[in-house]
Amino acid sequence: MLFKCVILYMSIEIIKGANDMPTENPTRATFMLFGGTGDLALRKLYPAIFNLYKKGSLSTHFALVGLSRKALTDEEFRAKIIESISSETDDKAQAEEFASHFYWKSHDVTNTDHYKELGKIADELDQKYETDGNRIFYVSMAPRFFGIVAKNLKEQGVLSTNGGFNRLVIEKPFGRDYASAKELNDELTSAFNENQIYRIDHYLGKETTQAIPVIRFGNPIIEAIWNQNYIKDVQITLAEKLGVEDRAGYYDTAGALRDMIQNHTLQIVSYLAMDEPNSFVDTEIRREKVKALESMEIYDADGVKQNFVRGQYGAGDGTPAYRDEPGVPHDSNNNTYAAGKIVFNNPRWGKTPFYIRSGKKLATKTGRIDIEFKKPIVDIFAKGTHQPAELKSNVLTLLIDPKIGITLEINTKNSAQGMHTETVDLSYLQSDARAAEVPLPYERLFHDILKGDGTYFASWPEVAAAWKYVDPVQKLWDTTQPDFPNYESGSMGPKAADELLARDGNSWYFPNK
Numbered sequence: 001m002l003f004k005c006v007i008l009y010m011s012i013e014i015i016k017g018a019n020d021m022p023t024e025n026p027t028r029a030t031f032m033l034f035g036g037t038g039d040l041a042l043r044k045l046y047p048a049i050f051n052l053y054k055k056g057s058l059s060t061h062f063a064l065v066g067l068s069r070k071a072l073t074d075e076e077f078r079a080k081i082i083e084s085i086s087s088e089t090d091d092k093a094q095a096e097e098f099a100s101h102f103y104w105k106s107h108d109v110t111n112t113d114h115y116k117e118l119g120k121i122a123d124e125l126d127q128k129y130e131t132d133g134n135r136i137f138y139v140s141m142a143p144r145f146f147g148i149v150a151k152n153l154k155e156q157g158v159l160s161t162n163g164g165f166n167r168l169v170i171e172k173p174f175g176r177d178y179a180s181a182k183e184l185n186d187e188l189t190s191a192f193n194e195n196q197i198y199r200i201d202h203y204l205g206k207e208t209t210q211a212i213p214v215i216r217f218g219n220p221i222i223e224a225i226w227n228q229n230y231i232k233d234v235q236i237t238l239a240e241k242l243g244v245e246d247r248a249g250y251y252d253t254a255g256a257l258r259d260m261i262q263n264h265t266l267q268i269v270s271y272l273a274m275d276e277p278n279s280f281v282d283t284e285i286r287r288e289k290v291k292a293l294e295s296m297e298i299y300d301a302d303g304v305k306q307n308f309v310r311g312q313y314g315a316g317d318g319t320p321a322y323r324d325e326p327g328v329p330h331d332s333n334n335n336t337y338a339a340g341k342i343v344f345n346n347p348r349w350g351k352t353p354f355y356i357r358s359g360k361k362l363a364t365k366t367g368r369i370d371i372e373f374k375k376p377i378v379d380i381f382a383k384g385t386h387q388p389a390e391l392k393s394n395v396l397t398l399l400i401d402p403k404i405g406i407t408l409e410i411n412t413k414n415s416a417q418g419m420h421t422e423t424v425d426l427s428y429l430q431s432d433a434r435a436a437e438v439p440l441p442y443e444r445l446f447h448d449i450l451k452g453d454g455t456y457f458a459s460w461p462e463v464a465a466a467w468k469y470v471d472p473v474q475k476l477w478d479t480t481q482p483d484f485p486n487y488e489s490g491s492m493g494p495k496a497a498d499e500l501l502a503r504d505g506n507s508w509y510f511p512n513k
């Protein structure tokens, strides 16, 4: 009797904690991947899962059910998996063993019977692979399906009820404004708790983004001066060299503001601007990120006009204008470039501006953060009896991609005779050999999902704050006529984006340095 009571007590504890608790040894789970033969799944998701498997984060106790309307046999699906991971391994036997964990189910997301069948398959796989009933539902489909999948998973009984965890992974975009994002979130949270939902933002899987909290909070010499007293301005650049490619159908309805600023850029802003969390756990970090995002000053229409710039690329570099790209309407007013000045209403940042920009068909592909520090209040060298010298701002640069690295530009004495100053770079650039070992963003994110760590996923309050910030900008742009195209392909964007900084006496550090 006593034994039975102990078992019952333990079972209750497991069920209570099952959906929330981070897992330390993430080796057991059944994945259900909606959009199982889609572009993202084949190019990014399966190689990421394979790398986890190869490195031992997934053991033999996992299975994956691929789902879409296509009729495939398990063997046909497994052949696609082997092809998809071919660049990650030469070991045929290992690839085949990995693929043997994959199953195919033809599934229409609107058909409730299909979910019932899926629930049965999941139960069988739980048994066969001893996955402890842990289930990860990854929705890699068009956003209009996110809500219906979540709802049916719950209503048709696909969620694990035997003590395992249930985690829902949602691809981007998460809404197209605050109202639609809230509607989507309401649908998701009617089936899953917030702490079971993992909103993917692959920029949060990048090495440099993940390093920001360590660079800041692990180095008192940096964190001590991380405020308006010492920082003149912060600049974030996410520049693409490519144009719209074959994504016109999606991109022409989104634009740079929705596609790059609302999510990736503002997420990076939140890690740079947040206060120090009490500890490095997801709940604490999210609390501080939200506080930072909610203290951004939301502009009225005049504020948007003064502080945001939009652009669309014209022809240049021997390539066509955006309006002449396949699938783009000839009169499209979509923004392929967006820049803005963020001001925080909080004691840390006061009037220190964060300048952000992102665009397509720019001069170079780069993701970077340049933090410009203030110059000394008195430049004693300029007043000296020796050669007048101009001190430059110290600049800390965090390189996100394609290179990963950190540089710090400081003033020192030029070695020539007399008092001349010059700037030098203290620089750490990750070697190609080391960079090749860096896990891919999706690999890191899958690893965190298995562990139940939400640190590098966007929480709903963060997503909501970002949309509330961006909505007035999009609204003004939707209701006023732009003068497009306004920047040449291969340039660094519209002149108005330079003027935005010039009005404050600033300029883009990159590439003008």
Ligand code: NAD
Pocket: 034, 035, 036, 037, 038, 039, 040, 041, 067, 068, 069, 070, 107, 108, 109, 110, 139, 140, 141, 142, 143, 171, 172, 173
């Ligand atoms: P895709 O069009 O290549 O794949 C979508 C999948 O959904 C296909 O497998 C299709 O068969 C399936 N599907 C469509 N209707 C269905 C239905 N009624 N029932 C069942 N299955 C159905 O799309 P993708 O490019 O792989 O993108 C997937 C998601 O990832 C989207 O949310 C997208 O915004 C996001 N995303 C993609 C990329 C990328 O590089 N492809 C990058 C970032 C984000």
